[in-house]
Amino acid sequence: MKQALIVWGGWDGHQPQQVAALLGDALKEEGFNVEISDTLDSFSDEDKLASVDLIVPVWTMGKITPEQLKPLLYAVKVGGTGIAGCHGGMGDSFRNETEFQYMVGGQWVAHPGNDGVTYEVRIKDLNQPLTQGIGDFTVVSEQYYMHVDPGNQVHAVTYFGDVEMPVVWTKMYGSGKVYYNSLGHQANIVAMPETLELMRRGMVWAAR
Incomplete structure (x- = not known):
């Protein structure tokens, strides 16, 4: 049985506890043993990180x-532990930590119009x-x-005028696989069938 560690916290406006529960349930459905933590000290435990996929x-x-x-960077880069996440929960974490951003493959800059924008x-x-059978879809977020x-290997995009902006991508960070999806402002967006299916596939893909 593969092992997953979900660590939630930070800015509460993104409903991290609810999002963690949704992603945890999706992983359990895929046969993972899931531990959910609300402290970054979970990343300090090198033995734990070495044991999770x-x-x-x-x-x-x-x-x-x-x-x-x-220890988090080491687990992914050297140990081959996969990492996957969505929206600000991984794409706007720890703004001063450029090596974390390099691992993720991106960093949030802006969301023009804020919440409630309708886009494709x-x-x-x-x-x-990772995307087979999932067609284009509309998000209000x-x-x-x-x-x-x-x-990055880009799997889904959106547009700001003529600018194509990645939404879903994968990459390698050393030995570890990285999956990111910029959707998921709050739990209702993560729970959308398209978003949740993309996250399910991405998490399974990233796991060691």
Whole structure:
């Protein structure tokens, strides 16, 4: 049985506890043993991180100490533990920690219009296992404009005028697989069938 660690906290406006529960339930349905924690000290336990196949951070903003961050980065980069997350819970965590942002492959910059913007998410490759059978869909939520790593493999996009902006991507960080989805402002957006299915597939893919 694969092991997953979900760590939630940070800015409460993103409903991290509820999002963690939704993602935890999805992983349990996939046969994972899931531990849910509300402290970044979980990242300080090197033995724990070495034993898990997947880490799911749900922690917008906040600060992380070197004693918490270094074992997390090591577990993914060297140990091959997968990491997957969504929205600000992984794409706007620990704003001063550029190595974390490099691992993720992007960092939130702005959400013009704030919450309530209606926009389209377009799937880039309908034959890719992470997106197969999921068509383009409409979201009414925050639309994330992000700084992104040009080396990311992009699976879904949105548009700011003529600018194509990645929504879902994958990458490697050393030995570890990284999955990110910019959707998920609050639990109701994570619970959308398209978002939840994308997250389910992405988390399973990222797991060691």
